[in-house]
Amino acid sequence: MVITYVDAQNQKDRGFAWSKSNYDVKQTNYNPQNQITKETLPYLVDEWTNAFIIPPIQTGLELHPGLRARPLIANGLVYMASNFNMVFVHNVGTGLPLWGYAYPINMTKVIEEYPRISTFNSGILEEATIFENNLIFPTPDCGMVFLDLMTGSPGFRGELTRGQMCDAIEGNGGYYTGQLYSSPVVDSESRILVTGTSVSGKAESGRGYIAGFDVDSGDLLWRFYLMPPSGGERDWAMKYKGLGNVDPTSDDWGDAKNVGVGIATGQWAIDEENGIVYVGTSAPGPYYNAANRPGPNLFSSSILALDITTGELLWYYQTSSHDLFGHGCNWNTVLGEVDDRKVLFKACDDGRLLALDASDGELIWSFLPPNIKYVGGVDNSLNPATDLNKKWPTEPSTNSYWQCPGITGATGGNIALAYGKIFYMTTNYCDYVVPEPDSENDLQSFGAYTRTELPKSVRAYQRVQDDIPEEFRKDHVMPKNSTLYAVNIIDGSVEWTFDVDDAHRGGLIASGEMVIFSSLDGSINALDEQTGELVFNKFIGASLGTSPTIASAASGEQFIFQTVGGLPERFGQPVSGVFIAAHIRGGPMVPIDSEPLEEIEAEEQAELPLNVVLPVILLIVIVFIIASFGPSRIISIVKK
Numbered sequence: 001m002v003i004t005y006v007d008a009q010n011q012k013d014r015g016f017a018w019s020k021s022n023y024d025v026k027q028t029n030y031n032p033q034n035q036i037t038k039e040t041l042p043y044l045v046d047e048w049t050n051a052f053i054i055p056p057i058q059t060g061l062e063l064h065p066g067l068r069a070r071p072l073i074a075n076g077l078v079y080m081a082s083n084f085n086m087v088f089v090h091n092v093g094t095g096l097p098l099w100g101y102a103y104p105i106n107m108t109k110v111i112e113e114y115p116r117i118s119t120f121n122s123g124i125l126e127e128a129t130i131f132e133n134n135l136i137f138p139t140p141d142c143g144m145v146f147l148d149l150m151t152g153s154p155g156f157r158g159e160l161t162r163g164q165m166c167d168a169i170e171g172n173g174g175y176y177t178g179q180l181y182s183s184p185v186v187d188s189e190s191r192i193l194v195t196g197t198s199v200s201g202k203a204e205s206g207r208g209y210i211a212g213f214d215v216d217s218g219d220l221l222w223r224f225y226l227m228p229p230s231g232g233e234r235d236w237a238m239k240y241k242g243l244g245n246v247d248p249t250s251d252d253w254g255d256a257k258n259v260g261v262g263i264a265t266g267q268w269a270i271d272e273e274n275g276i277v278y279v280g281t282s283a284p285g286p287y288y289n290a291a292n293r294p295g296p297n298l299f300s301s302s303i304l305a306l307d308i309t310t311g312e313l314l315w316y317y318q319t320s321s322h323d324l325f326g327h328g329c330n331w332n333t334v335l336g337e338v339d340d341r342k343v344l345f346k347a348c349d350d351g352r353l354l355a356l357d358a359s360d361g362e363l364i365w366s367f368l369p370p371n372i373k374y375v376g377g378v379d380n381s382l383n384p385a386t387d388l389n390k391k392w393p394t395e396p397s398t399n400s401y402w403q404c405p406g407i408t409g410a411t412g413g414n415i416a417l418a419y420g421k422i423f424y425m426t427t428n429y430c431d432y433v434v435p436e437p438d439s440e441n442d443l444q445s446f447g448a449y450t451r452t453e454l455p456k457s458v459r460a461y462q463r464v465q466d467d468i469p470e471e472f473r474k475d476h477v478m479p480k481n482s483t484l485y486a487v488n489i490i491d492g493s494v495e496w497t498f499d500v501d502d503a504h505r506g507g508l509i510a511s512g513e514m515v516i517f518s519s520l521d522g523s524i525n526a527l528d529e530q531t532g533e534l535v536f537n538k539f540i541g542a543s544l545g546t547s548p549t550i551a552s553a554a555s556g557e558q559f560i561f562q563t564v565g566g567l568p569e570r571f572g573q574p575v576s577g578v579f580i581a582a583h584i585r586g587g588p589m590v591p592i593d594s595e596p597l598e599e600i601e602a603e604e605q606a607e608l609p610l611n612v613v614l615p616v617i618l619l620i621v622i623v624f625i626i627a628s629f630g631p632s633r634i635i636s637i638v639k640k
Contacts, residue, residue, distance in 0.1 A: 015033030015558065016033075016551060016556070017073055017074045017075070018074075018551040019072055020130070020185075021069070021070050021072070021126075021182075021183065021267045021414075022334075023549075025185065025188075025270045025272060026270070026271075026336070026417075027267055027268065027269045027332040027334050027335070028334055028335075028336070028510075029332070029416035029417070029418075029507070029508065029547075030418035030509070031509065031510075031550045031551070032511070033511060033550060033552070033558050035512070035584065036511065036512045036550060036558050036560060037513060038514050038526065040512075041512070041535065041536040041584075042536060044538065044560065044582050044583070044584060044585075045583070045585045046581070046582045047581050047582060047583050048095030048581050049095075049580050050080075050095065050579040051578050052065070052067065052088070052565070052578070053086075055084035056102075058085070058105060058106075059106045059109075060107030060109075060110070061105070061119065061123065061140060062122065063085065063122065063123045064083040064122075064123055064124050064566070065084070065577060066082070066083055066563070066564075066565035066577025067080055067081060067082040067083055067125070067563050067565075067577055068124060068126055068545065068566045069126060070547065070549050071563060072128060072129070072549070073092060073551030073552075074130050074149060075149065075150075076092050076093065076553050076554030076555075077089055077092060077149065078090050078091075078581065079130070079149075080579055081125050082123075082125075082566075083124045083125065084123045085103040085123050086101065086102045086103070087101040087152070088100050089152065091553075092552070092553040093553035093555055095581060099152035100152065101152045103137070103139050103145060103154075105139065107122065107178075110163060110178070113163060114163035114166055114167050116166050116172060116174075116175055116206065117141065117163065117175065117178040118175035118178070118200065118204055119179070120177040120178075120179070120200040121179060121181070122178060123140055125137075125138060127182045127265075127266070127267050128183045129183040129184065129186070133148060133149050133150075134147060134148060134149060134155065135149060136183055137183075138179065138180035138181075138184075141178055142164070142165045142180070142197070143160060143163060143164065144160050144184070157213075157215075157216070157217060157218030158217050158220075159213065159218050159219060160195075165195070165197060166178065166197060169206070169207060169209070170225075171207050171225070171228070171229020171256075172229075172230060173206070173207070173231075173257060174199070174230070174258070174259075175199070175205065175443075176206050176208075176262070177199060177262075179198065180196075180198055180263075182198075182263065182266055183267065185267055185268050185270055185277065187270050187275065189275065190308055191214065191216060192221060192308050193212070193214075193215040194210065194213075194268070194270075194306075194308060195211060196208060196262060196279070197209055197262050197263065198263060200285065201282065201283065201285040201286065202444055202445060203259070203440060203441065203442055203444070203447070204258070204285075204444065205259065205260025205261065205262070205284075205285030205286070206262075207229060207230065207256070207260060208225075208227065208260060208261045208262035208281075208282070209223045209224060209225045210226070210263060210279055210304070210311070211223045212311055221309075221311070222311030223311065224304075224306060226261045226262070226299045227256060227259075227260065227261050227298075227299070228253050228256050229256060230255075231255055231256060232251070232253065232256045233256075234251050236253075237295075240298065240313060240316070243313060243315050243361075244298075244315060244361065245317050245318060245361070245383060246296050246298070246318040246321050246383070247296075248298055249296060252296060252298055253293050254292055254293060258286075258292050258443065260284070260285045261283075261284050261285065261297070261300040262282045263281060263282065264282045264328045264329050264330040264331075265330045265331065266280055266329075266331040266332045267332055268333050269332070269335035269344065270308065270335075271335055271342065271358065274342075274359075275308045275309055276305055276308060276358070277305075277306050278303065278304070278305050278333040278335065278346075279306065279333070280302075280303055280304075280329035280330060280346065280348070281299055281300055281301065281303075281304065281328060282300065282328040282329075282330075283300055283301050283320070283323045283325070283326045284301070285446075286439070286445060286446050287323075287324075287325070287326035287407065287446045287448075288324065288392055288436075288446055289435075289436065289437075289439055289440050289446075289447025289448065290322060290324055290392070291391045291440040294322075296318060296321040296386075296388060297321070297322055299316055300320075300323060301318060301319055301321075301327060301329055301348065301349075302317060302319065302329060303319070303333065304316050305344075305358070314360075314361075315360050315361030316361065317354070317356055317361050319350050319352065321383075321386050322386045322387075322388045322390065324390065324392055324393050325350075325378055325393070325403060325405075325407070326349070326407040326409075326446075327378075327405070327409055328348065328409075329348040330349055330411070331413055331414045331507065332414045332415065333345075334415060334417045334422070335358060336417045336489060338355075338489055338490055339490075342358035342359065343364060344357075345417060345422050347411045347415055349405065349408070349410060350380075351409065352366055352367065352368050352380075352382070353367040353368075353369070353415070353422065353424050353485075353487060353492070354366055363382075367485075367494075368380060369424075369426045369485055371428065371481070371483040372405060372410045373404045373405075373428055373430075373479055374404060375402050375404040375478075376393055376401045376403035377393030377394060377401075377403070378403060378404065391440075392435050392447065394435070398437050400433060401432075402430050402432055402478060403430060403432075403433045403450075404428065404430040404431075405427075405430070406429050406450070407431050408429055410427060410428070411424075411425075411427070412425035412426055412503075412507065413504065413505055413506040413547065414506070415507060415508075416507070416508055416509055416515065417489070417510075418511075418529065419510065419530075421488060421489060421495060421529070423485070423508055423529075424485045425482055425485075425500075425504050425508055426482060426504075427503045427504045427505070428478075428479035428481050429503040430479065430480075432450060433449075433450050434448055434449050434450070435447070435448045436448050480502060480503050482499070482500040482503060483497055483498070483500070484499075484500065484527070485497055486515070486529070486532060497532065498527055502519060502521055503520060504517070504519060504520065505545040506544070509547050509548065509549065512550075513529050514526045514527060514536075515529055516550075517547055518540075518544035518548060520543045520545065521543070522540045522541045522542055522543060523538060523539050523540065524537070524540065524544070524560075524562060540562065540564060541564075542565060543567055544562065544563075544564060545566070545567040546563045546566070548561055557584075558583065558584075559581050559583045560581075560582050561579070561580070562579075562580045562582070563577065563578075563580075564577055564578040565577030565578060
């Protein structure tokens with residue numbers, strides 16, 4: 001049997017750039033470079049660092065420190081998109097700053113003009129993306145800006161500009177967050193940009209949608225709505241019968257009042273050959289009280305395949321029907337190939353890893369990681385037979401309870417496809433849930449509130465004790481650990497595992513015959529992709545909740561990049577953040593290649609001036625300016 005899989009954008013890719021959050025348009029998290037390997041990684045040293053400023057004060061916004069978005073690299077420059085509406089750009093090889101950009105915004109005025117925006121986690125980005133000559137940077141006013149890669153000059157395109165994606169949306173009676181946590185994806189063949197709207201997960205959540213825009217003009221081409229219009233539509237979902245694993249029902253979502261759904265966090269795979277985009281959606285809001293949302297709640301907590309040209313739904317797979325746990329389909333979708341069959345790999349917050357036929361959504365295999373504990377009504381079956389009218393998991397009881405996996409889910413972040421395996425980090429992190437009955441019409445309610453530790457009062461502790469499995473009662477704590485699985489892409493069997501004594505966030509990458517991940521204990525770790533043996537550990541210090549990226553300087557020398565800080569409090573210190581760029585001391589200055597350089601095809605050589613020559617010339621200019629005027633003159637904050 002021949003095993004094939006999509007590694008990267010093309011077979012000639014030598015890993016110079018990391019231009020998408022998960023490396024390529026198929027979101028594989030695999031860089032094919034071969035300088036930083038298990039043999040050379042012990043010689044890794046920090047070349048330069050950058051400390052981020054404290055978030056500035058902006059009218060109507062409470063901004064957050066640090067950055068969660070992975071750094072992106074192109075043409076020997078590294079692009080850092082922060083949690084506070086600023087972008088920083090440095091030369092990879094020297095660490096010298098090239099330009100900075102601060103998005104100017106008065107959120108109070110924005111909300112007056114676009115009243116369907118209700119700010120939530122403003123400024124926080126999980127992903128950005130590079131397309132052609134622009135960094136696409138989402139903004140808190142439900143828009144995005146196109147920043148010129150070399151100059152930082154901002155560009156605005158049609159209906160993708162400030163507020164318009166959240167304005168006067170047909171059938172919407174709720175609110176959007178304004179901030180698009182995930183950056184859009186772009187199909188280079190059709191030149192269509194795909195994005196959507198985000199919601200808070202509270203009762204205020206609105207009618208989310210996925211949309212396609214002309215990437216050059218910003219004109220809207222199509223919208224696909226994720227739920228019926230406000231007021232309800234009894235047979236709204238019935239037209240999709242036969243396209244998914246869960247049958248639609250009449251009166252799904254009820255009257256669609258004080259409920260909503262949006263896109264999930266994570267970038268989406270594109271099949272450029274067939275013009276298909278694979279999208280993950282959020283859990284339905286409010287997360288913990290479904291009194292106003294009977295039915296399976298299509299298309300929440302789902303994976304959707306859409307025709308990228310028309311927005312037509314090709315198929316769907318719902319992982320949690322009538323979700324009562326906040327278990328959306330966050331993180332990346334990954335497109336691969338097994339024996340000439342295109343396969344979509346996805347892990348949602350319920351913890352199960354799926355392999356689906358990319359053409360029709362047929363389940364090929366499903367893997368339920370044995371380390372994940374399910375408590376508090378969370379169903380670990382493949383297609384749970386849920387009471388589609390249940391208001392919360394323990395109804396009619398109003399007692400507090402443990403929910404495992406917690407609201408952040410069992411998936412520890414982005415997954416990776418490489419070497420015939422899916423690398424997948426799961427995490428045990430439970431929430432102690434306190435229901436809020438009759439909260440369904442409180443717009444600021446999630447339907448419950450959560451605590452991550454047992455209550456201190458004996459009475460409250462005793463109330464949940466009977467629901468806690470015996471293995472959890474020791475020391476009165478719930479599990480908090482993670483496991484990395486290497487899963488065979490053909491049949492979903494486990495090839496090896498690696499345990500981590502903490503929760504995990506951010507995912508992992510594959511490169512240099514290794515799996516590399518950062519952990520909340522402050523370490524960067526690398527495992528042998530064949531055996532799972534730990535081959536490298538570098539202690540940074542503060543909690544790390546974003547996986548590293550790897551790409552090259554203008555010289556061709558590969559660097560590894562790591563962000564520090566920017567995490568939510570439950571995962572680490574809310575520090576302002578540091579950026580680290582490291583390389584192999586004394587390592588090669590050009591990519592190692594199995595073929596002599598003179599045998600590389602002419603078209604590949606033609607790409608080198610864009611990746612190498614231009615940044616070198618630019619570096620010479622920067623050095624000249626520094627020598628003449630001082631470094632402060634080269635940093636420009638680009639005005640609107």
